[in-house]
Amino acid sequence: MKAAIVVFPGSNRERDAVAALEAVSGTKPHLVWHRDTELPKVDLIVVPGGFSYGDYLRSGAMAAHSPIMREVKARADQGVRVLGVCNGFQIITEAGLLPGALMRNGALKFVCRVQHLRVENTDSPFTKRYAKGQIVRFPVAHGDGNYWTDAETVKRLDGEGQVAFRYVGDEARADPRGNPNGSVSDIAGIFNAKRTVLGLMPHPEDAVEALHGNTDGKPMFEGLVEALS
Amino acid sequence: MSAEATKAQERPVTAELAKEFGLSAEEYRNALDILGRTPTFTELGIISVMWSEHCSYKSSKVWLKTLPTTGPQVICGPGENAGVVDIGDGDAVIFKMESHNHPSYIEPYQGAATGVGGILRDVFTMGARPIANMNALRFGSPDHPKTRHLVSGVVAGIGGYGNCVGVPTVGGETNFHPAYNGNILVNAMTVGVAKTDKIFYSAAAGIGNPVVYVGSKTGRDGIHGATMASAEFTEDSEEKRPTVQVGDPFTEKLLIEACLELMETDAIVAIQDMGAAGLTSSSVEMAGKGGLGIELTLDTLPMREQAMTPYEIMLSESQERMLIILKPGREEVAKAIFDKWELDFAVIGHLTDTGNLVIKMYGETWCDMPIAPVSNAAPEYNRPWEPTPKASDLDDSVFNGYSEELGDTLTKLFGCPDLASKRWIWEQYDSLVGGDTRFMSGQADAAVVRVPGQTKAVAITTDCTPRYCLADPVEGGKQAVAEAWRNLSAVGALPLAITDNMNFGNPEKPRIMGQFVGAVQGIGEACKALDFPVVSGNVSLYNETNGEAILPTPAIGGVGIMPDAMIAVGIAFRGEGDVILAVGDTANPYGGHIGQSIFLREILGREEGAPPPVDLAVERRNGDFVRGLIREGLVVSSHDVADGGLIVTIAEMALAGGVGAYLTGFDGQHVRVLFGEDQGRYVLAVRPDVAATVQEKAEAAGVPVSVLGETRGTSLSGRGGEIVSLKRLREANEGWLPNYMAAEL
Numbered sequence: 019m020k021a022a023i024v025v026f027p028g029s030n031r032e033r034d035a036v037a038a039l040e041a042v043s044g045t046k047p048h049l050v051w052h053r054d055t056e057l058p059k060v061d062l063i064v065v066p067g068g069f070s071y072g073d074y075l076r077s078g079a080m081a082a083h084s085p086i087m088r089e090v091k092a093r094a095d096q097g098v099r100v101l102g103v104c105n106g107f108q109i110i111t112e113a114g115l116l117p118g119a120l121m122r123n124g125a126l127k128f129v130c131r132v133q134h135l136r137v138e139n140t141d142s143p144f145t146k147r148y149a150k151g152q153i154v155r156f157p158v159a160h161g162d163g164n165y166w167t168d169a170e171t172v173k174r175l176d177g178e179g180q181v182a183f184r185y186v187g188d189e190a191r192a193d194p195r196g197n198p199n200g201s202v203s204d205i206a207g208i209f210n211a212k213r214t215v216l217g218l219m220p221h222p223e224d225a226v227e228a229l230h231g232n233t234d235g236k237p238m239f240e241g242l243v244e245a246l247s
Numbered sequence: 248m249s250a251e252a253t254k255a256q257e258r259p260v261t262a263e264l265a266k267e268f269g270l271s272a273e274e275y276r277n278a279l280d281i282l283g284r285t286p287t288f289t290e291l292g293i294i295s296v297m298w299s300e301h302c303s304y305k306s307s308k309v310w311l312k313t314l315p316t317t318g319p320q321v322i323c324g325p326g327e328n329a330g331v332v333d334i335g336d337g338d339a340v341i342f343k344m345e346s347h348n349h350p351s352y353i354e355p356y357q358g359a360a361t362g363v364g365g366i367l368r369d370v371f372t373m374g375a376r377p378i379a380n381m382n383a384l385r386f387g388s389p390d391h392p393k394t395r396h397l398v399s400g401v402v403a404g405i406g407g408y409g410n411c412v413g414v415p416t417v418g419g420e421t422n423f424h425p426a427y428n429g430n431i432l433v434n435a436m437t438v439g440v441a442k443t444d445k446i447f448y449s450a451a452a453g454i455g456n457p458v459v460y461v462g463s464k465t466g467r468d469g470i471h472g473a474t475m476a477s478a479e480f481t482e483d484s485e486e487k488r489p490t491v492q493v494g495d496p497f498t499e500k501l502l503i504e505a506c507l508e509l510m511e512t513d514a515i516v517a518i519q520d521m522g523a524a525g526l527t528s529s530s531v532e533m534a535g536k537g538g539l540g541i542e543l544t545l546d547t548l549p550m551r552e553q554a555m556t557p558y559e560i561m562l563s564e565s566q567e568r569m570l571i572i573l574k575p576g577r578e579e580v581a582k583a584i585f586d587k588w589e590l591d592f593a594v595i596g597h598l599t600d601t602g603n604l605v606i607k608m609y610g611e612t613w614c615d616m617p618i619a620p621v622s623n624a625a626p627e628y629n630r631p632w633e634p635t636p637k638a639s640d641l642d643d644s645v646f647n648g649y650s651e652e653l654g655d656t657l658t659k660l661f662g663c664p665d666l667a668s669k670r671w672i673w674e675q676y677d678s679l680v681g682g683d684t685r686f687m688s689g690q691a692d693a694a695v696v697r698v699p700g701q702t703k704a705v706a707i708t709t710d711c712t713p714r715y716c717l718a719d720p721v722e723g724g725k726q727a728v729a730e731a732w733r734n735l736s737a738v739g740a741l742p743l744a745i746t747d748n749m750n751f752g753n754p755e756k757p758r759i760m761g762q763f764v765g766a767v768q769g770i771g772e773a774c775k776a777l778d779f780p781v782v783s784g785n786v787s788l789y790n791e792t793n794g795e796a797i798l799p800t801p802a803i804g805g806v807g808i809m810p811d812a813m814i815a816v817g818i819a820f821r822g823e824g825d826v827i828l829a830v831g832d833t834a835n836p837y838g839g840h841i842g843q844s845i846f847l848r849e850i851l852g853r854e855e856g857a858p859p860p861v862d863l864a865v866e867r868r869n870g871d872f873v874r875g876l877i878r879e880g881l882v883v884s885s886h887d888v889a890d891g892g893l894i895v896t897i898a899e900m901a902l903a904g905g906v907g908a909y910l911t912g913f914d915g916q917h918v919r920v921l922f923g924e925d926q927g928r929y930v931l932a933v934r935p936d937v938a939a940t941v942q943e944k945a946e947a948a949g950v951p952v953s954v955l956g957e958t959r960g961t962s963l964s965g966r967g968g969e970i971v972s973l974k975r976l977r978e979a980n981e982g983w984l985p986n987y988m989a990a991e992l
Contacts, residue, residue, distance in 0.1 A: 034680065072495070128677070159410070221679070229682075
């Protein structure tokens, strides 16, 4: 699997994404600078976390208009898989690859913690290595993760299998705290209609090795490698 | 703007103006002598910040010189932007802690944010990629009307800056005490890693070499910030809000990447960030260290505001700016990198052989004075000081009338502001970015961050117990260093060196100066005994409002190393049936020093007595023993005994892991044994099959070890049944801060 990671001024989790992809696929991903207008031929495009352009406008809004995003959209239309994590989710949503919007966290504070998620749909290269309904733990670290779309769209997303992950609490592990940001219907991550694009707030790339405390994010990258190699 | 318009804004230079700028009459006379004439307005501004307490360390220098600063591991001690320590394999760790107290009280969000920005620059300016931030915060009483607002703003500011630049904030400490009502402390620490052959220093070299300005544009923010930080607060201090700088973490992130990229080339001769006193201190220090002169022409300097005067430009503390001396002919290489990162880049001058600082603008010269005499003449005071009277130890009569159930006492302690969980704070910090963080906050005695791309890891802690320092500055200073050393040992790291952030009141008062002198003495003794030298530091004096001083707070940032991040051990109990051991002196028989303890303050309502003494030889013996056990893989959980004593330590380990403890080692013991804060102690959990081995090793090493009980259930219990459930402790512990912050003013 060949992968490219798009780097904007202010991106700061590209190193984490590089490490996760390299650990699982054995191949170093390409780093593509935001001013580039061409992407190498790749099977997967990752838009990483961070604060692109400082997020001084609405999160992701500036990056969505950067030259490289036209190319990312064109590739996405051709079926190239796109993974947007955290700020990357905000950027690809602002760019129109996914429906809805990411707003300020309900509590108006940045939140960083390990969060339980439920896998809602496994019919995608991103989620095929999980079981439907499986509870996984990924860290979250964001200030603007409050996903919103109207009730009708939530219903459609559910009906079409476009909800990828939901925030859940886990009483059994003494962590009853679910939804960390007030997002509608506890949505943590969604697919596009063809399930070739995934955007999510939590960070699977920071849950891939023993040092991270759990490796629940690893199956996502393994599934991608399996599907795209 | 023109020369005429600039002159129209300048005020006549007199002794009165000098006083307004913070110079004493004697200091002003000295300036006249050095120059042989009346300084210009711009020169007076420059001299006043150079000679401010903040920049000159005039009250503290004579004492700081006594601290041990060398060792085989030290590559660069105090005097540069940050300390540099060898961690093997051609790698170095570069770190420093710095205060931003005064600005944070006046404008908590920006004050704290720019504190983080400033310390980050001190570290990456030396060639290091920052890998971790820490912070040590002290707030006033929770009942004080400003405290909630200050906590909220400071935490948001630290998070807002650190999260955006993508450096994980991996830990810290937060205390509350009424002595900080008028002066909070915001001490920020950054740790970075570099190659030992790619470390950058600030001494300028090469006559004629270009002086380059990069980063943000210069505005009028922060003018005389260093002077503000060198005086006591009064009622009208809030009017100083305009002297607080405004941070831009996005630009800082770009600046980090651009500087590190430039450092990959060989274009740089010297580099320094513009921190306190901005362009003045950076240009003067760089030229001064190189024994050269420097000539700046400010017309091309990137400015954010119109019609700025040379005085304003030289004293501005606008953030995210660096000054670089380039090798000749490398301007284009450097400019291309800063263009890529969309940062300002301007050649604003060159080095000269005159030894003078020359400032030109609008076709005229505004400053032309010799650097060395002005720098060397920076005042150095041996201020009068009084030793702090020794407090006597407390006898058992303090316990008269105490008859509370142990479970109730523990619940109260776990819900008191100093021991309550600071989750509300650290969940606002991205502690994981970079993917190298071993523990979430609260899970280990020291943060453990892997060196990127390697298996080895750096351990980091910040420590100080101000109530000990007030009661006995010498023992308190020792204790702060010893606790840092202990916390690093408790995760399995080898302690390497410290940075000290000395926060005190007004040094012109002999009682306060005595606290400073005592703390330095204690720190020095501990550093020597533990081979734990000071490699960088910062002094913040005048932390007083209307004559009320803070508790003496010499915050210590300690750094250690371990060969593999996965060796590290956290505090959490990890399962049932592990044996709980106390390591440390068991005189009495488990200790029981109750003076200045949290129990005494929170349960008995008294703040008195002598703090626990620190026996540095015992400290070292016990720490080396614990580290050795961890390195051999014999330890499941490890926690040093600090605030609250043994029983609180065990309960913290239980809460962190969600596994209780069945305690038998306290049977028949006096309550002071449970809560005494004797030093040099640890609690370990070990698998039952190695408990005997551990005890044999302890005997061989001459380290007292005793069995306290075993991990079991979901409560703390003993032969008499349940003492308190973890659920009840957790509710008290996790509830206090969020409830406090959510309450209406």
